[in-house]
Amino acid sequence: LRQFENAAAAFLAEYASARHANPAETRRYFERHLLPAWRGLPLSLITPALVRHVTEQLKSGATSATGEPAAQAALNLHGHVRKFFRWCVAEGLVERSPCAEVAAPAKRTSRSRRLA
Numbered sequence: 001l002r003q004f005e006n007a008a009a010a011f012l013a014e015y016a017s018a019r020h021a022n023p024a025e026t027r028r029y030f031e032r033h034l035l036p037a038w039r040g041l042p043l044s045l046i047t048p049a050l051v052r053h054v055t056e057q058l059k060s061g062a063t064s065a066t067g068e069p070a071a072q073a074a075l076n077l078h079g080h081v082r083k084f085f086r087w088c089v090a091e092g093l094v095e096r097s098p099c100a101e102v103a104a105p106a107k108r109t110s111r112s113r114r115l116a
Contacts, residue, residue: 004046005040005090007093008084015087029080043094047072048074048101055102 001007008030013033016026037054038046059074078099 001091002042002044004041004043005035007039007043007088008035010091011084011087015083020083022027025076026080029077030084034081035093043088046098050097051098053100055081075104078102 001093012023012027012030017023020026033054037057038050055074058062059070072115082097082099083098085094088094089097
């Protein structure tokens with residue numbers, strides 16, 4: 001479980017599928033953004049700089065692959081990474097989360113809605 005992809009698979013199967021409101025979305029973020037970037041890395045080598053890099057890379061696009069605004073997608077990705085590393089700390093896979101030193105990549109904005 002010390003490799004990122006093994007820990008991610010365990011997290012998605014044990015934690016996300018039972019506790020996340022939309023486990024398919026969580027899996028999609030892992031498969032599209034985190035696994036390509038961190039596959040093969042030991043968890044101990046994932047640094048705050050790598051966390052910032054993966055979220056900033058997503059944020060730099062105009063929209064995500066699903067059409068979601070890029071800043072919102074980067075914020076969602078950051079939340080998934082934070083939850084993953086909190087789970088890793090609780091499971092004893094890492095001593096400290098690299099997300100502890102990383103600020104959110106954007107501010108959450110409320111959607112404007114109009115009643116028809």
